[in-house]
Structures are given as C-alpha cells and as structure tokens.
Amino acid sequence: MNSCISYKNMGKFLINALIRNIKMKNLLLILFTAMACLASPAHASDIVQSERDCAEILEQWATDPDSAPKKLVDECMGMMAGVTSAEDELANIVPSAGSQQAGDPCVGSGSAGSVHCWGPWSALSPAASGVTPPADQLPSDDFEVRPELAALYDPDPADDPPTPPDLLLGSCAPGTSCGFATIVDGITGQGPAEDTEIAIFDLASDGSQFSLAPGETGEIASVGNMSPTFSNRPDEFENMSLNGIDGNERSRLIARVIRDTGGDIITAADAWAHGNTATSTADSGFFTWGNSISQTDVNALNSSAVSALFTGPMSADNATNATVTLNFGSNPTWTGEWTNPGYSFTAAGVVTGVDFISDPTQFSANIGANSFVQGALLGDIANKSIAHFIDVDISGVGRIKDVGLLVE
Amino acid sequence: MYNRLRMAAIIFALSLTGIQTTTAYAASVTLVPSSAAVNVSNAFTINLNMDTADVAAETPAAHPGSYAGSVIIDFDPALVTYSGSMSGITAGTIGSMQTISFDFSGAPDVGTVRALDFTAVGTVGNTINFGLTDADDFFGSFTSQLPTNTPFTPSFTGVDVQIIPLPAAGWLMLSGLGAIGFRVRRHRYS
Incomplete structure (x- = not known):
C-alpha cells in the first residue's frame, strides 16, 4: 500500500489520463487500483508523503508559477494548513488487532515510543540466526568498568603515601621495653619452623624475671625474684645468667646484655627456658629485647x-x-x-x-x-x-x- | 650415684613425654685420672676434659670459642678425699656421697677445663667411683658463648680408680734396704 497515493491525487491522475487519451485497458487497471486504495484506510505515512509532494509542488510553484495548475496549488495550500493537527491525531492512534495485521505498527516516527514495538534493546539481542552483531556491539575492554569508583581504586601514589603493612606482633611504643622471642617445646630452644612460634618478649630491667606473650592466651611467666650473675665477654656485651626455682617451676636465661651505669639492663638477647619438673614439660627458645628509643x-x-x-x-x-x-x-x-x-x-x-x-x-x-x-x-x-x-x-x-x- | 640416677630418670621421663632433650651435637665431658690405679694414701689427679669440636664446627667463631658449664662430681668419702684447691668449689653431700661442684666459663672447645686433686684413703682392693653430672639437671648448663649464647647438651662420663697394694719389687727393695741397714749397724757395734 505504500505505492498508493492519496485518493485526491488519484482523481487528478485519472483526469490527466483522460486528457492524454490513455487506452481503455490501462484505464481500467488504474481504476481498479484506485478502488483498492480507497478501500483501505489512509495511513499516516501516506499523508506524510502527500504532504511532502505538496510541499515540493508549493516550493516549485513559488519559483515557477506555471509549474502546477492553480487548483492543485490551492489544494496543497489547504492541505498544508492542516498538517499539524493531522500529525497529532495520527501519533495518538492505537492500532487495533486488525490494523496490526493489515500494517506494521512499528514503522514510522511514532514506533519508537509505542508499547507494541521493540524498543532500542531489541537491537542488542543477538540474532537467532547467529548473525555477527555490528562492530559497535562487540565486547570491548576500552572503557572503565566502574567509572564512578575509578578514583577510589586507582589512586595517584603521588597524592597519598603508601600505607605500611600491618605489624605482625603489634606496635612498639617509643620509650618502652620491646622484645621478640621464638618458642618451641622442650629445653633445647631449637625446633622446626613449623613448630616454632614468635611472640612478644619482656624482661625486667633488673633481670629478676621475664615473660612471653604477656597478657595473651598462652602467656609464659618465669619464676620471680631471680638473681642474675654477670661475667665478661670479649665483645661489647656482658654475659648474664639467670636461674630460678619455685617449687617445681624452673626458669633460666642465658644472655648477652648491655647495662647502663646504674646496672639496669638496656638490651639483652639469646636463650630462655621455662618448665615444670613435676610434669616434665618445658618451653624454650631465643629472644631479643631492649628499651625502645624515645x-x-x-x-x-x-x-x-x-x-x-x-x-x-x-x-x-x-x-x-x-x-x-x-x-x-x-x-x-x-x-x-x-x-x-x-x-x-x-x-x-x-x-x-x-x-x-x-x-x-x-x-x-x-x-x-x-x-x-x-x-x-x-x-x-x-x-x-x-x-x-x-x-x-x-x-x-x-x-x-x-x-x-x-x-x- | 644418686645424681646420676636422678638425671637418668629425668631424661627418661622427658623422652617419654616427647620433649627434645639433646641436640645433634656429639660434645662430651669426661673425667680422666692421672692413673687408673693408686696406692693407699697416695695423691692423684683427675682432669675434667671437654670436647665440643662438634659444636664448634656448627658455630661461627666457636674455635677455640668460649664455653661455659657447671658440673657436680660425686664420690665415696670412705675411699677418697678431695685435697685440691677450694677456689670456686662448693662441697656438699648427696646421701652418703660427697660432692664437689663448680662452674666454669671461657673454656676452649677442646681441652682440660680443670684439674682436681684427690687422695686415696680406702683399702687395697677398693674401687673409687667418680660420678659426673650436669649441675642443672633439668635445662642443662652448658653453653657456647660465642658469637651468641647457644645451649647444648653434652654427654657425661665418670671414671673408676682402683686402690692397689704396693708392688712386690717395692716390698723386696724395702726388705733389702732394711737388711743392709741391719748389717751396717751390727758392723759398727762389733
């Protein structure tokens, strides 16, 4: 039906054909086609095309008054005057089931907003026939996946200094005692790494007692009131020996130490042990300890x-x-x-x-x-x-x- | 003897509980007498020798190194008495046994740590048994001190000394000298 023209133009076409003495056979064919066109309702696109014809006729008539008959010009003028109201009415037309079967409702300028037609998403669905989609719909990584968070996940290192990794055994406060120790079962202090723990170590500055993992589950505390003995070494350290007995509890420390002028221990390192003779259980290991700088x-x-x-x-x-x-x-x-x-x-x-x-x-x-x-x-x-x-x-x-x- | 039994019992108990009681080192501490047999009332010497070459091989700067430890030597006071210097020596008793104990530090990896003087007071035929144990019967006291303090557990070996009579030649010489002296005396008076 898109090949049909409006019935008004059809009338002009018949008059012109009679004037030009078209053969009767052809005239009948034209009449039959005209009747078929009249039997079908006018379509919005037909009107638009007629209007387009009239616009061209009027445009041509404006430059050349002899290019079209005056009657045709008058009709076109009348038609163009009602274009706006006609288009508004057509845009609001809801096609009936019969008209959908008769014509495609998704053709024309109003089809994109019609609830009866596929929206723009239909173009994104892959074709059932496996047709290769257009290049602009192929997967691409040339974009930011989460552009709204790009600044968060891609910080500029120059803006913020790197955050140091977490301390495995917690922080050491300036001016306080700090130390670390290995812990193994038995009295030798030695053992495979998988059976060795590392914990915080603390020592009294007078050497009277020591502890491991203080305040934590599994804390090991030596017997108290031990009396250290010191002896010289060939290096910058002294040797310190601690031995404590309290009932069945035994504690021992063998260390290199540096003492201040008042005799307090500033730094110490080496072997520790603690156990119970009644249960024949013991832990031991090595340590390093000192007073942190202020x-x-x-x-x-x-x-x-x-x-x-x-x-x-x-x-x-x-x-x-x-x-x-x-x-x-x-x-x-x-x-x-x-x-x-x-x-x-x-x-x-x-x-x-x-x-x-x-x-x-x-x-x-x-x-x-x-x-x-x-x-x-x-x-x-x-x-x-x-x-x-x-x-x-x-x-x-x-x-x-x-x-x-x-x-x- | 009591100390040795106690040490053996503790080591056995620790081994049963799975506690590691010794390192892989083959260090040894031994008592070595100046003579395996002594006469009654004679003085003799027993050296405390240490060989920690195996430890030194595992430890940088440990040869000759510096080693420390503490030992207890026990013996029967009815058979022998300690007659040496008491400097650094602590005397004591364990049951019927006499003990002497001492600490040492700065000893080389191989050699004599200390010489100890004794006098045999038993009778001929007695055997003097010298026991040797670590003074710390739970943790052990032996340490390699350089470059860091590293405990180790050596083996301990005591020693036996026999009290023997004077040899037959000695008795013959004494009787000969007596006979000569007797004849000289008779010749003067005659």
Whole structure:
C-alpha cells in the first residue's frame, strides 16, 4: 500500500489520463487500483508523503508559477494548513488487532515510543540466526568498568603515601621495653619452623624475671625474684645468667646484655627456658629485647635525615649474619640483608615510629608470600641497637624463624 | 650415684613425654685420672676434659670459642678425699656421697677445663667411683658463648680408680734396704 497515493491525487491522475487519451485497458487497471486504495484506510505515512509532494509542488510553484495548475496549488495550500493537527491525531492512534495485521505498527516516527514495538534493546539481542552483531556491539575492554569508583581504586601514589603493612606482633611504643622471642617445646630452644612460634618478649630491667606473650592466651611467666650473675665477654656485651626455682617451676636465661651505669639492663638477647619438673614439660627458645628509643630521639634522627647501619648474628642460628640500614627522614625507610652458608635474602620497608616492617613487594625473589620482618629501634641516639625477628619462606630452603639483636 | 640416677630418670621421663632433650651435637665431658690405679694414701689427679669440636664446627667463631658449664662430681668419702684447691668449689653431700661442684666459663672447645686433686684413703682392693653430672639437671648448663649464647647438651662420663697394694719389687727393695741397714749397724757395734 505504500505505492498508493492519496485518493485526491488519484482523481487528478485519472483526469490527466483522460486528457492524454490513455487506452481503455490501462484505464481500467488504474481504476481498479484506485478502488483498492480507497478501500483501505489512509495511513499516516501516506499523508506524510502527500504532504511532502505538496510541499515540493508549493516550493516549485513559488519559483515557477506555471509549474502546477492553480487548483492543485490551492489544494496543497489547504492541505498544508492542516498538517499539524493531522500529525497529532495520527501519533495518538492505537492500532487495533486488525490494523496490526493489515500494517506494521512499528514503522514510522511514532514506533519508537509505542508499547507494541521493540524498543532500542531489541537491537542488542543477538540474532537467532547467529548473525555477527555490528562492530559497535562487540565486547570491548576500552572503557572503565566502574567509572564512578575509578578514583577510589586507582589512586595517584603521588597524592597519598603508601600505607605500611600491618605489624605482625603489634606496635612498639617509643620509650618502652620491646622484645621478640621464638618458642618451641622442650629445653633445647631449637625446633622446626613449623613448630616454632614468635611472640612478644619482656624482661625486667633488673633481670629478676621475664615473660612471653604477656597478657595473651598462652602467656609464659618465669619464676620471680631471680638473681642474675654477670661475667665478661670479649665483645661489647656482658654475659648474664639467670636461674630460678619455685617449687617445681624452673626458669633460666642465658644472655648477652648491655647495662647502663646504674646496672639496669638496656638490651639483652639469646636463650630462655621455662618448665615444670613435676610434669616434665618445658618451653624454650631465643629472644631479643631492649628499651625502645624515645619519640624525641626519633624526631631528632628524622630531622637530621641520617642513616644508621646495624649488624650482628641471629640468636637461634648464629651462622646467620644480619645487616640492617635505617634511613631516617621525612619518610624513613629501611633495607636489610641476611646471609647464611645455606641461603641469603634481602628485604626492605618503611619505618613508623620506632617500628620497622617489611614491604611484601620488596623482598628478594627467593622469598615467598606471607613472609615478615619486623623490628624496633632501641637505645638512644648515642647507643642505638635493633631488636627484630624474621619469619620468611625461602625458596629451596623452607621456612626460617629467628630473632636477632643488632648493634650499630 | 644418686645424681646420676636422678638425671637418668629425668631424661627418661622427658623422652617419654616427647620433649627434645639433646641436640645433634656429639660434645662430651669426661673425667680422666692421672692413673687408673693408686696406692693407699697416695695423691692423684683427675682432669675434667671437654670436647665440643662438634659444636664448634656448627658455630661461627666457636674455635677455640668460649664455653661455659657447671658440673657436680660425686664420690665415696670412705675411699677418697678431695685435697685440691677450694677456689670456686662448693662441697656438699648427696646421701652418703660427697660432692664437689663448680662452674666454669671461657673454656676452649677442646681441652682440660680443670684439674682436681684427690687422695686415696680406702683399702687395697677398693674401687673409687667418680660420678659426673650436669649441675642443672633439668635445662642443662652448658653453653657456647660465642658469637651468641647457644645451649647444648653434652654427654657425661665418670671414671673408676682402683686402690692397689704396693708392688712386690717395692716390698723386696724395702726388705733389702732394711737388711743392709741391719748389717751396717751390727758392723759398727762389733
């Protein structure tokens, strides 16, 4: 029916045909077609096309008054005057079931808003025949998945300093006692890493008692009121021996220590043990302990932006030598290296207060995931030392847990 | 003897409970007498020797190193008495046994830690048994001190000393000398 023209134009066409003496056979065909067109209701698109014809006729008539008969021009003028009201009425037409069967309701300018037609989503559905969709509908990663959160998940490192990893054993407050220890069953202090725990260690400054994991489940507390004995060593330390007996409870400490002029212990390291003779149970291990440096000294070190080098053997396996450098400043950092006849590795990270903790991304390549190095800066500006522990998974070696006191 | 039995009982109990009682080291502490047999009333020496070369091999800077420990030596006072220096020595008793104990520090990895003087007071045919144990019968007292303090558990070996009579040649010589002296005396008076 799209080939039909309006019945008004059809009348003009018949008159013109008669005038031009068209053959009767052709005339009958034209009449039959005209009747068929008259039998069907006028369609919005037909009217629009007629209006378009009239617009062209009028446009041509405006430039050439002889291009169309005056009557045709008058009709077109009348038609164009009612265009607006006719289009509004057609837009509101709801096709009946019969008219939907007779014509496609989804053709034309009003089809996009019709509830009887597919919306724009129909174009996104893959064709049942498996036709390749247009290129602009193919999957693409050239966009931000969550553009509203892009700033959150892609922060600019220059804007915010990196957050240091969580401390494995908690933070050490400036100016307080800090220490770490390994714990194994038995009296030798040695054992496989998988059976070795690492815990906080504390020691009375007069050496009278010690404790592990104080205030936590599984706390180990030595007998009290032990009396230390001291003896000389060939290095910067003294040897201290503690032995305590309280009923069936036994405690022992064998340590390298540095004491102040008042006789109080400033730093200590090496072997501890505690057990019960009645139950034949005992725990033991190695420790490193000291008084952490004050916040005032930390601030002074960061202001001067100096570096400090600390070295020394580890306690559980003294064949391992450690070297740690603290780089003070506005964003203090540290680097460290541990060497043993059987292995070596490096680590680095940030210094926060008196604590330093490893950055998982700054271990050497032979260190596996879930490895940690943590420590604390001890002493004062003139006599600094480091208490630290390593809990690392070394490729080809296995897990290593140890503690160490390093001096400047 | 009582100490040794007590130590053995503790080690046995610890082994039953699965507690690790010793390292893999083969360090040893032994008593070595100047002679395996002594005459009645004679003085003799017993050395406390230590060999921790195995520990030194495992520990950097441990040779000659510096080692510390504490021992108890027990013996029957009816057979022998301690007659050496009492410097650093603590005397005591355990049951009927006499004990001497002492600490040491800074000892090398291999060698004599201390020489101890005794005098045999028993009778001919007696055997003097010297027992040796760690003074700390629960944790142990032996430590390698360099470069860090590392406890280790050595083995302990005592020693037996026999009290023997003077040899036959000695009696013959004494009788000969007596005979000569007797003849000289008779010749003077005649």
